[in-house]
Amino acid sequence: MIDPHSYARPSEVVVTHLHLDIRVDFEQEIIEGDARLDIKKAQNASLLRLDTKELSIKEVWTIDHEGQTKKAQFEVQDADPILGSALIVEINESILSVQVRYSTSPHAEALKWLNPQQTAGKKHPFLLTQSQAINARTWIPIQDGPGMRFTYSARVQVPPHLMAVMSATNPTERSTTGIYEFEMCQPIPAYLLALAVGDFTFKSLGPRTGVYAEPVMLEASAYELAEMEDMLRLAEGLYGPYRWDRYDVIVLPPSFPFGGMENPRLTFATPTIIVGDRSLTSLIAHELAHSWSGNLVTNATWNELWINEGFTVYFEYRIMEALKGREYSEMLAQLSLYDLKAEIAEVGDSNPDTHLYLQLEGRNPDDGVTSIPYEKGYYFLRLIANTVGRERFDAFLASYFNAHAFKSMDTPTFLSYIKEHLLTQEEEKQINIPAWIYGPGLPSNLPTPNSNRFEKVEAEIEKWKTGAAATSLASSKWTTHEWLHFIRHLPTPLTESQMIELDNAFGLTSSKNPEIQCAWYQLCLQKGYNQANEAIEAFLIRVGRRKFLSPLYKEMVKTESGTQMAMSIYTKARPNYHPISTNTIDKIVGFSIK
DSSP, X not given: OOOTTOOOOTTTEEEEEEEEEEEEETTTTEEEEEEEEEEEEOTTOOEEEEEESSOEEEEEEEEETTOOEEEOXXXXXXXXXXXXXXXXEEOOTTEEEEEEEEEOOTTOTTEEEEOGGGSSSSSSOEEEEOOTTTTGGGTSXXXXXXXXXXXXXXXXXXXXXXXXXXXXXXXXXXXXXXXXXXXXXXXXXXXXXXXXXXXXXXXXXXXXXXXXXXXXXXXXXXXHTTTHHHHHHHHHHHHOXXXXXXXXXXXXXXXXXXXXXXXXXXXXXXXXXXXXXXXXXXXXXXXXXXXXXXXXXXESSGGGTHHHHHHHHHHHHHHHHHHHOXXXXXXXXXXXXXXXXXXXXXXXXXXXXGSSSOOOTTSOGGGGOSHIIIIIHHHHHHHHHHHHOHHHHHHHHHHHHHHTTTEEEOHHHHHHHXXXXXXXXXXXXXXTHHHHHTSSSOOTTOOOOOOHHHHHHHHHHHHHHTTOOGGGSSOTTOOHHHHHHHHHTOOSSOOHHHHHHHHHHHOOTTOOOHHHHHHHHHHHHHHTOGGGHHHHHHHHHHOOOHHXXXXXXXXXXXXXXXXXXXXXXXXXXXXXXXXHHHHHHHHHHTOOOO
């Protein structure tokens, strides 16, 4: 299968192992060093094609089967604004490895260089990487497509007062020399390459689990993530053994653009889940589930992101059900359906971007990271489970992960596999697979989740609508999810006096829970509740998670005064955001660098 987002031609030459020998330079904000790529060639292959973007390629050598090193002929082709430049190296039948000496650009999209003020501890700088979807090429010359896998090792030099970790075997103590060595023995695609450098420490949470965090965040993070070992055990009970040895999490500074990133052995996580009550740890269940769906069996191209994310959401909810009960997982499912319907309404239910199988050629694959592959993918799999029964579907998933471990999967192959190994013709007809995979919007046989806990929330809303004081509502034991349901289902219209009453009763504007803040601030912007404006600005300057940024900026730019507010805030906040977030928000607010 040809990957529209990579220059590589793995049918001719494929990278089997990567060894990095690099130095992290905080002063220049670059990474520099060597990448040695062990290769496997088809007969008569004469060119190795690698993906790069804004890399400075200094020298290239080839290494033959006798270990002889020779300077290579190479070309860096003209850059495409999305794909970057192909690095083409001449090889022959005797070449076993290619070594590239290079340095990154200070503006590399994968790299976020944080000054001390942008960290929790405020004392030391921090570097984090984000390689998904096609940003690995901005810090390593590599075959940067999800359908190509390789093992890797690394020697990384950092300032001695900082620590380095990767998506590999990791240290738990700081090196006095600032030199760290890493090994990833399981083959991975390039988007799972990850590096973090900063002032952080480690705390064990169980035999196979632990957390890294800045010292001021470590105890709170360890408390929040204390259920990780249980999650791992429950996940294995559902769909088979964990294949990555350890499962650790690093809690990053707030500019991290995502909730989490499933880098193998070391999930990168947003600090916005550290809220003190373990109510947002389904995100960790999601990233853990990726150890099977995504990291183990990977979408062949970004057009089929649903093969990673739909399976992972399904698995996530099953983990949370096993951990906290069916009522809890149904709350998650109902909230996801709310988000999914809202997104489809925004883009239009006939929009091809609402298909599960996407057409992203010529576009940045980040455009495909919407709720569609996640939540529509989940509901497709939930429909299958409802149709065939959980017992049969669980057995199918376990065998699917095992049969395709460390391999890629495309949509037609998966559909053939499930028809052969699970579905009867009658079940296939009942599900209507084409409507789900290749059709827009939500098919009519969409499963409907139901949560009694949300019904109780709605009963409290009715009481308030009919005159009960907000302070009298039975909300003291609500979780984050129940608060989100409450905010999203308040009556329309709402007067300013009603907004003030709710705010005074529940302290919503001053909440420290980012999920609640985002939902409430959206409502404040919709209703013109200006008392929250200062808090909204502080939130947007502090938090870099794109999930929270996008809806708030989108809400602001609906009016002229709101657009002015958005641009004023964004001008202050933009330096704190990761390039992945700025790429999105620039378009929303119409920002351009002059």
